[in-house]
Amino acid sequence: MTNTRFISTTSIQPATADKELPQRIELTPWDLALLLADPIQKGLLFHKPTSQLPTNTLIHHLKSTFSATLDIFYPLAGRLALVQNDDVDCTSSFFLHCNGEGAQFLHASANDITVADILQPLNIPDDIVDSFFPMNEVSNYEGTSKPLLAVQVTELVDGIFIGCTINHTVLDGTSFWHFFNTWSRISRSCGGGDDGDGDRVSEFPPVFDRRQYLHGIVELPLRIPFPRYNEIPKKPTPPPLKQRMFHFSRERIAQLKAKANAEMETDKISSLQTLMAHLWISITRVRNLEKDESVTYGITMGMRGRTKPELPQHYLGNSIKLEIVKTTAGELLENGLGWAAWEMNKVIASQTSEEVRKFIEDWGKNPVVVNPGQVIQSKCTMLITGSSPRFNVYGNDFGWGKPIAVRSGPGNKLNGKLTVFPGAEQGSIDFEACLSPEILQALVEDAEFMELRY
Incomplete structure (x- = not known):
């Protein structure tokens, strides 16, 4: 296991708060079916910047642009909300509560790991790569109390790894990369370390409303027979992979x-x-x-x-x-x-x-x-x-x-x-x-x- 050292953990809120935006977003069958699954976890490996940009400046820049991206994808700074319905079937309902509680930003260092340590082994070195992702072993339904979005920026000897974990109940792969693409675009437009606002407007703003597309098909919020948290069976240990x-x-x-x-x-x-x-x-x-x-x-x-x-x-x-x-x-x-x-x-x-x-x-x-x-x-x-x-x-x-x-x-x-x-x-x-x-x-x-x- 690599010696990944965590330097800081910060809760990041959207840079601005618009109280007129919807604070409750209903979840669809596509969303709810994934409550017991794991979040989406994808990360990118970069060579270390060739400029002499101080590390603290780079991390500050990424935090700032991350916050600006949350202005556009503001539901990702919220939490899942659970409602126990008063009905004979003892059902539950979940929705996305856009309360701005915050996403998580982790800064870490793996000073004994190089880019080659990740790329050159024939098999992916899971003991290294897994440590570059936040919120491992967290299930989607835990988004009621844990962040829906967490990012970990890990410094390597000659590179940077940006690992991103997003609750799969909230979005799929298409939306995941829409968020990542928007963040990188804002970061790039800000100049890689400046404190300027840059271009905070997504080229393709996300669409949040679910009701208009499911109108006449299902009634939201859906009532589902979801077990109490203490009744959810533990995940079995998978065989070696x-x-x-x-x-x-x-x-x-x-x-x-x-x-x-x-x-x-x-x-x-x-x-x-x-x-x-x-x-x-x-x-x-x-x-x-x-x-x-x-x-x-x-x-x-x-x-x-x-x-x-x-x-x-x-x-x-x-x-x-x-x-x-x-x-x-x-x-x-x-x-x-x-x-x-x-x-x-x-x-x-x-x-x-x-x-x-x-x-x-x-x-x-x-x-x-x-x-x-x-x-x-x-x-x-x-x-x-x-x-x-x-x-x-x-x-x-x-x-x-x-x-x-x-x-x-x-x-x-x-x-x-x-x-x-x-x-x-x-x-x-x-x-x-x-x-x-x-x-x-x-x-x-x-x-x-x-x-x-x-």
Whole structure:
């Protein structure tokens, strides 16, 4: 474990308070379904600024611009609020209380860690990277008393890591990177250390209202059978897991995509569908499953363009749905890349606005808050992909250059979790694979998989 030394912890409020802004924001089925899950944790690695900017000035600058960003994303400085309903079913209701109580800003130092210590090991050094994220082992429902947003800025020997943890009940990956992009834009416009206001106006202001988009589908606030806090079962301890980044170049992706489309005599299979199918086949092969064993691939899909009326791209909240592609190990390996990618394509295409509306209506009638620990298996045959290669990760220049790598924190890590990011080079894609040590090693030793990366 790295010796991360915490220098300061500060509660940061929005720079200005507008009492006319809504103080209560209702939560949707997409939001509430994640109450027992972990927050979103993503962080960026930077080279240390080449200027002679004093550390205290840089940290002051990041705090100041963080506060300015909270002016725009003011609900993130609030807390979740819980109401115990007086009804026969003993239900509860949650809402987002925009009370300005504050987000958390941590300044830390890891003076024995270099950028190379993070990038050069073949497997991601979790003992190092995990320590760069705040609020580990916190569940979303604890947002009633804990900050919804926490940032940790960790100084390395020759770099800086900015780790961000945001309550997943409040927003999804699209909104997460909207916040990060806005903060970096404000920081950059302020000059990397000046005290000036800079450009405090987001290029695309977030949209907070949920009611207008769910009107006539479900009635808010929703009443859910949420257990008392002392009755929530503890998360089971997951088996040992290892993580590794797999990089796919633009050229390799194009080759695989062309192969998949040619096999199915279509042009509708996307690059991401092709890569997910390639990983599904490769990992299933090295898992050495019986032919008749069931295998599943969970795809976390964004729903913003699949609702009527359409949710704005900069809607602040969750708009995601998990869809499952299911087959057997034998059928998957025998039919190959094109077939697997086409099965994914069909499931994704089936998510029409009617299907989305039906999901929201059905969840409102029968709320299900899933405990992620329930999917932990002794013999894992599943994979699940989260995040998106469309997120603006490498455009986050805070004023001293673009990031050189992205990493995720320990939250929501499962055996078979594949987190997708855009690659640093245009058109490339990276997958952060979280697998059991023996399966990850078998994948690395699988020549058929490894030769199709770069």
